[in-house]
Amino acid sequence: MKNNLIKATLAFSVIAFFGACKPKTASDAVTGNAAQKVYVAPGEHDEFYSFTSGGFSGQVSVYGIPSGRLLKVLPVFSQDPETGYGYGEDTKPMLNTSHGFVPWGDQHHLAVSQTNGEYDGRWLFANENNTPRVARLDLTTFTTTEIIEIPNSAGNHSSPFVTDNTEYVVAGTRFSVPFEDVNGDIPISTYAENFSGAITFIKVDPETGKMGIDFQLKTPPVNYDLSRTGKGASSGWFFFSTYNTEKAHTLLEVNASQNDKDFILAVNWKKISEMVKEGKGRKVKAKYAHNVYDHNSHSATSTILDEVHVLDIEDLEGVAYYIPCPKSPHGADVDPSGEYIVGSGKLASLIPVFSFSKMMKAIEEKKFDGDFDGIPVLNYETVLHGEVQKPGLGPLHTEFDANGNAYTSFFVSSEVVKWNVKTLEVVDRQPTYYSTGHLTVAGGNTKNPYGKYLVAWNKITKDRYLPTGPELAQSAQLFDITGEKMELLLDFPTIGEPHYAQIVPASLIVDKQKRIYDINANTHKHVVKNEDDTRVVRNGNRVDVYMTLIRTHITPDNIEGIRMGDEVYFHITNLEQDWDLPHGFAVMGNNNSEVLILPGETRTMKWVPTKVGIIPMYCTDFCSALHQEMQGYIRVSPAGSNTPLRYGTGDKAPKAE
Ligand code: RUQ
Ligand code: CUA
Numbered sequence: 001m002k003n004n005l006i007k008a009t010l011a012f013s014v015i016a017f018f019g020a021c022k023p024k025t026a027s028d029a030v031t032g033n034a035a036q037k038v039y040v041a042p043g044e045h046d047e048f049y050s051f052t053s054g055g056f057s058g059q060v061s062v063y064g065i066p067s068g069r070l071l072k073v074l075p076v077f078s079q080d081p082e083t084g085y086g087y088g089e090d091t092k093p094m095l096n097t098s099h100g101f102v103p104w105g106d107q108h109h110l111a112v113s114q115t116n117g118e119y120d121g122r123w124l125f126a127n128e129n130n131t132p133r134v135a136r137l138d139l140t141t142f143t144t145t146e147i148i149e150i151p152n153s154a155g156n157h158s159s160p161f162v163t164d165n166t167e168y169v170v171a172g173t174r175f176s177v178p179f180e181d182v183n184g185d186i187p188i189s190t191y192a193e194n195f196s197g198a199i200t201f202i203k204v205d206p207e208t209g210k211m212g213i214d215f216q217l218k219t220p221p222v223n224y225d226l227s228r229t230g231k232g233a234s235s236g237w238f239f240f241s242t243y244n245t246e247k248a249h250t251l252l253e254v255n256a257s258q259n260d261k262d263f264i265l266a267v268n269w270k271k272i273s274e275m276v277k278e279g280k281g282r283k284v285k286a287k288y289a290h291n292v293y294d295h296n297s298h299s300a301t302s303t304i305l306d307e308v309h310v311l312d313i314e315d316l317e318g319v320a321y322y323i324p325c326p327k328s329p330h331g332a333d334v335d336p337s338g339e340y341i342v343g344s345g346k347l348a349s350l351i352p353v354f355s356f357s358k359m360m361k362a363i364e365e366k367k368f369d370g371d372f373d374g375i376p377v378l379n380y381e382t383v384l385h386g387e388v389q390k391p392g393l394g395p396l397h398t399e400f401d402a403n404g405n406a407y408t409s410f411f412v413s414s415e416v417v418k419w420n421v422k423t424l425e426v427v428d429r430q431p432t433y434y435s436t437g438h439l440t441v442a443g444g445n446t447k448n449p450y451g452k453y454l455v456a457w458n459k460i461t462k463d464r465y466l467p468t469g470p471e472l473a474q475s476a477q478l479f480d481i482t483g484e485k486m487e488l489l490l491d492f493p494t495i496g497e498p499h500y501a502q503i504v505p506a507s508l509i510v511d512k513q514k515r516i517y518d519i520n521a522n523t524h525k526h527v528v529k530n531e532d533d534t535r536v537v538r539n540g541n542r543v544d545v546y547m548t549l550i551r552t553h554i555t556p557d558n559i560e561g562i563r564m565g566d567e568v569y570f571h572i573t574n575l576e577q578d579w580d581l582p583h584g585f586a587v588m589g590n591n592n593s594e595v596l597i598l599p600g601e602t603r604t605m606k607w608v609p610t611k612v613g614i615i616p617m618y619c620t621d622f623c624s625a626l627h628q629e630m631q632g633y634i635r636v637s638p639a640g641s642n643t644p645l646r647y648g649t650g651d652k653a654p655k656a657e
Pocket of ligand 2: 549551583584620621623628630
């Protein structure tokens with residue numbers, strides 16, 4: 001995207017207006033009391049959580065707002081050496097796909113579950129672009145509990161978006177590709193005939209959050225960028241931005257920028273979901289993984305599914321319409337009332353705002369400008385509420401406050417622009433450092449935004465921090481938006497490359513926090529609930545070590561009789577039942593990872609010894625004053641040796657014969 005937009009800048013220098021002027025120095029923009037406004041005293045808590053996408057790191061990070069303090073990085077689509085996620089045997093299945101084990105991802109967008117169009121703080125949904133997947137994180141434990149792969153999709157960028165009661169999580173494909181039930185071994189130049197777009201509706205169980213693909217819409221071969229669900233008046237609808245309505249398959253920067261207008265696709269998902277219930281559509285063969293993590297067995301399972309329910313959008317009457325939208329729209333955002341739909345054409349010089357009621361009227365009166373691949377195209381002027389004139393260059397995303405204002409990020413002109421949704425007048429503009437991608441207002445995509453803070457997630461950092469070699473930290477900027485003018489308060493560096501984020505009041509989440517896992521509820525296949533049951537069992541060349549950890553010893557901490565050629569599985573249970581008492585576990589030379597084990601949890605780690613001798617093992621998490629004593633030895637003998645299998649701790653440690 002960066003390159004495209006930088007090239008777009010060149011194209012734009014012809015259209016010679018720049019709304020923004022850049023201040024000379026960064027600090028010009030900051031007033032005296034900014035520091036006070038972001039100061040969270042030691043021991044105090046932030047007012048909001050910001051769940052922030054990690055971009056190409058594949059993870060999600062959590063910051064406190066307004067302090068900008070990094071609280072945690074949550075492993076989602078990538079292996080995580082800090083916790084052992086994706087390395088340990090019990091979490092590896094989370095990263096399984098129809099392509100096999102894929103231990104990294106590209107994570108862009110996040111959505112907190114909603115009830116009545118407001119955050120309910122239960123789950124966080126996250127997308128993965130490269131190998132299309134959607135994850136669900138449980139916000140009582142801040143862990144990834146489910147990942148579902150999206151078939152017939154490529155580049156799961158337009159995702160995930162939740163409906164106003166989290167009935168569905170929705171995922172649109174970035175690339176159109178041939179569906180899996182047609183032979184894909186075809187010339188790329190047959191794009192227009194053989195490729196299709198897909199929009200996937202994942203049903204979410206209202207009690208457990210469990211996901212399952214309900215249906216997919218097969219659409220003309222355009223690219224989907226972003227989307228929003230309707231709310232209030234437009235509840236039941238979805239609005240997806242599209243680009244490449246030119247159906248180009250090469251040099252998209254030129255060939256997909258030909259049309260003066262692309263489309264926002266308006267879809268009545270409620271009606272379609274009823275059609276599905278009535279039996280409309282067909283089953284299509286498609287392979288995809290569904291991975292579920294269970295918090296009692298502390299283990300994940302991966303199931304490969306082989307079928308999805310597909311509806312061809314052009315066969316459906318009265319549920320899908322195209323709204324023409326200038327120049328390769330990126331964001332398609334819906335205001336809190338649900339009446340206004342904002343299209344942000346990354347190459348457009350204005351922001352069109354569409355009216356949902358005008359759209360409904362035009363549909364009723366069948367005022368169409370023909371069709372595009374069988375889908376009626378609405379008339380731009382007829383459904384337009386109005387245009388924001390000269391807002392800036394390269395509009396990308398828009399969020400809202402509770403007072404009728406919209407905030408749009410501008411990549412090319414590096415600014416955030418505040419404008420009034422009804423009057424379409426620009427109210428304020430503030431420079432950003434530099435080139436903002438997404439922005440997030442607290443609750444800014446809900447029916448009742450909290451407002452107060454806005455964070456600009458910037459793509460280019462340049463001189464904002466101490467240099468760190470060729471690769472710089474990405475940068476976020478926090479604004480106070482309580483006044484008429486936005487006020488820059490703080491810069492803070494971020495992990496990976498943040499795209500979108502969700503800023504949620506801490507009060508929605510704090511009380512739900514789980515502190516420990518109940519050891520009595522632990523149903524892990526290899527759990528050991530007291531030290532007397534610890535043991536080492538040989539089965540051929542497989543050795544299972546049933547181990548416990550408690551302050552501050554490992555049981556067993558002396559193990560003999562392991563041989564070269566063995567595969568050793570450590571099943572490690574943390575017996576602690578107090579908050580904030582994880583233990584870690586590591587074995588010298590293990591090329592897997594260490595693992596972190598939380599109170600009441602069991603983790604399985606595989607180790608293949610690589611040399612004869614004494615191998616140390618120890619706890620990696622500083623758990624008490626005697627943490628450094630929490631260690632032990634494993635004796636590895638040559639293959640075929642008859643060293644007996646003996647083990648124990650303290651008095652029970654094997655003695656010399
Ligand atoms: S995109 S910078 Cu991946 Cu959300 Cu707009
Ligand atoms: Cu247990 Cu350190």
